[in-house]
Amino acid sequence: MADITIQNLTKYYGDRLILSGLNFDIQPGEKVAILGPNGAGKTTLLHIIAGRLPYDDGHVSIGAGRTVGVIDQMPVYDPAATVEDVLRTAFARAHEVRAAMDELEAQMEQHPDNDSLLHRYGALQQKLDALGGYDHDFEVDKVCNGLEIPRAQRTQLFSQLSGGEKTRVNLARIILEQTDILLLDEPTNHLDLDAVRWLGDYLETYTGTVVTVSHDRYFLDQCCDRIIEIHDTTCEFYAGSYSYYAEERERRYEQRMAEHENQMAELKRLETTARKMHEHGTEKLAKRAASIEKRIARMKVTDRPKKDKKMSVSFGDPNYETEDVLKVRGITKSYDGRRILQDVTFNVHNGERVAILGDNGAGKTTLLRIILGDETADEGVIKKGQGLRPAYLPQQVHFANEGRNLIDTLIYDKNVTMQTARNRLGAFRFSGEDQLKIVRTLSGGEKSRLRLCELMYDPLNMLVLDEPTNHLDLMSREWIEEAVEAFTGTLLFVSHDRYFVSRFATRIIYLENGTYTDFTGNYEAFLAYRERQKAEQAASTVVETPKKAEKQEKPKPKGGTKNIAKKVAVLEREISQLEERMSALENEMAACGADAGKLMELMHERDDAEAQLMDKMAQWEELAAQIE
Known part of the structure; x- marks a missing residue:
């Protein structure tokens, strides 16, 4: 029997048809993603399945006895409830079963020979075991650690948390409930990269049914095996992951x-x-x-299928040749006595694409604002290269006068003619009647695209982005990425979108506990580097270091430094070979740009080679230090 059955579902908002005659089943254990542009009806469909919205025609049913958890459903809690209290509400069913068992125990004492009571007690015991038994502390700790809900926060009042923190706690509560069907509406929006990876790993092994609306492409690839695409009020089905x-x-x-x-x-x-x-x-x-x-x-002739145009634009100042476009020196920043940034120092070179990553609250946006001059550091300086012309795209884009239409906005903001404004808007996929829309009616993605349209015709040589794909649908993300791909200057950005980071980052600045790691390489190589670090730290904690009464000299390696020097020479040859291999792969990639399959294969080979190169470089540095 299906967990979810949809038959001829139709939904209107006023006289506007949103969903028309949808028919599908979702079987137990399926991981299904609902995709489509903003406004297509994805969240509406999710709310109808959850029983939170009425519909005009059709039939929607949930499998008998199946429980449903909705991630964006925020119950009302007592103002005095702490985060821990909210998390523990996940075990309400277990507490009810335990209370019923207590009643039966009292009855069994009075009627010890009653087999019926014993049978009912055994059934309740099995039910309690299925709900996690008596001790839930381990499960609470595991989920909180995975979603990075710190122990100190668990004692805070739930009502005093931010919206993002409440969403994270609510996600933890629903996971702990162990419901049969999970309905997730943008579950990754308020999670950082590590927490998103944990959630993906959890859902990958989750035995229940999952229906999710998400625009995180890596997340969809990791934990979805079927796609339902909503478009033009109907739906289309794809039996595979997002990549498929x-x-x-x-x-x-x-x-x-x-x-x-x-x-x-x-x-x-x-x-x-x-x-x-x-x-x-x-x-x-x-x-x-x-x-x-x-x-x-x-004869019946099918309509010509529609397809979005590719952006026909390139921008950036190709003549800007300053080597160091940005020098960050000793940046330190505290809030309310808490050190957010400590002595952050790095250079950004011309043409680099640098991702600033880290957990929520690590100081990523703060660092961006200090670099841009919108915020003052407690210590340290920012030196900008001569002639540097940066442009900033924030998370939330606002315009001075949002009552104007798009054409007038460009005319007033950029002092261009009407025809020039129309041409520029057309290059950024605003055509026809779209150009007459009032700015305040645009979606978040459309506002970001309009701001890029304004910026890209300036002689920019550095683009600074803060969560450029946040809250955007897949189509808008692709539009923004095409624009960024066309940019020829230096890129500095903060993002929790793993697909975006993997596509653009050539260097990672990772902020953590006030310190930072400066890593040269793509995101996959950085993840491999972090895994090696964790493994080394775990190994070092297992081996007990014997206590020494006094400082002892390190034993010299057998054969002096000769053997080490030989190893260094071997590593240098291997590094040189890997660099040549990567160069050859990049030439092959440039030559087969029209063959998507071959290009993906070469990209994987290049990433593997880069990871090997980073590993060899780390070994070389360690041996070189020993020689010194």
Whole structure:
């Protein structure tokens, strides 16, 4: 029996049709993602499944006895309730079972020979075991550690948390409830990269049914095995992960386009044949022409499939040649006695693409604002390269006058002609009536795109982005990424979008507990580096260091430094070979840009080679230090 059954579901908002005749089942244990542009009806569908919204026609049912948890459903708690109290409400069913068992125990003392009571007690014991038994402390600690809910926060009042913190605690509560069906609406929005990875790992092994609305492509790949795409009030199904969906959607588009063009060609051929027969003027040919025209009238030609245009824009000042565009020296910053940043020092070189990463509250946005001059550091200085012209795209984009339409906004903000404004908007996929929209009516993604449209025609040489894809649908994310891809200058950004970080970062500044790590390499190589660090730390805690009465000299390696020097020479050859291999792979990638399959294969090879290179470099540094 299906966990969720949807039959002929139809939903209106006023006179606007949102969902039309949807039909599908979701089986126990399936991991399903609902995709589609903003406004397509994804969250509406999720709320209908949860029983929180009425619908106009059709039938929606949940499997008998199946429990449902909704991540964005924020229950009302007592103002005195702490975070720990909220988390413990997840075990309400277990407490009810325990209370029923206590009652039975009292009855069994009075009627020790009653087999019926004993049988009911055994059934309740099995139910309690299924709900996690008596001790829930381990489960609470495990989930809180994974979602990075610190122990100190668990004693705080739930009512005093921020919106993001409440969402995180609520997610933990629902996970602890062990419901049969999880409905998740943008579960990764308020999570940092490590917490998103933990949630993906958890859902990957979760035995229940998951239905999620999310725009995090890595998250969808990790824990979804089926896609339901909502578009034009109907839905289409894809039996695979997000990566499969992206390829299959393109294949289906090409197939529909071929069918449409074949139908149009056949229609044109028949019309030409009928016209020529009429031109000959014989009665016999006229009858044949009439027969062909009847056939034409019966023909059904599919609509030409729609596809979004690619952005036709490139920007950035290619003539800017200053080597060090940014020097960050000794930046230190505290809030209310808490040290957020401590002696942060690094250079940013021309053309680099630097990601500033770290947990929530680590100081990422603070560091960006200090670099931009919007905030003052307690200590340290920021030195900008001569002629540096940075532009900033914040999380929430605002315009001075949001009552203007898009054309007037560009005319007033950038002092351009109406035709120039129209041309620039068209290059950023604002065409026709879209250009007459009032700015305040735009979505978050459209506002970000409009601000980029303003920025990109300035002679920029550095782009600073703070969560550029946050709260954007997949289409808007792709638009923003295309614009960033076209930028030829230096990129400095904060993001929790793993796909965005993997696509653009060539260097990672990772902030943690007031300190920082400066890592050169892509995101995958950085993750491998962190895993090696954790493994080394774990190994060092296992080996007990014997106590020494006095400082002893380190034993010299056998053979002096000769053997170490030989190892260094071997490593240097291997490093050189890996660098040559990476260069060859990049040349191959440039040569086969039209072959997506081959390109992906080469990208994986390059990433593997880069990870090996980082590992060899780390070994080389360690041996070089020993020689010194």
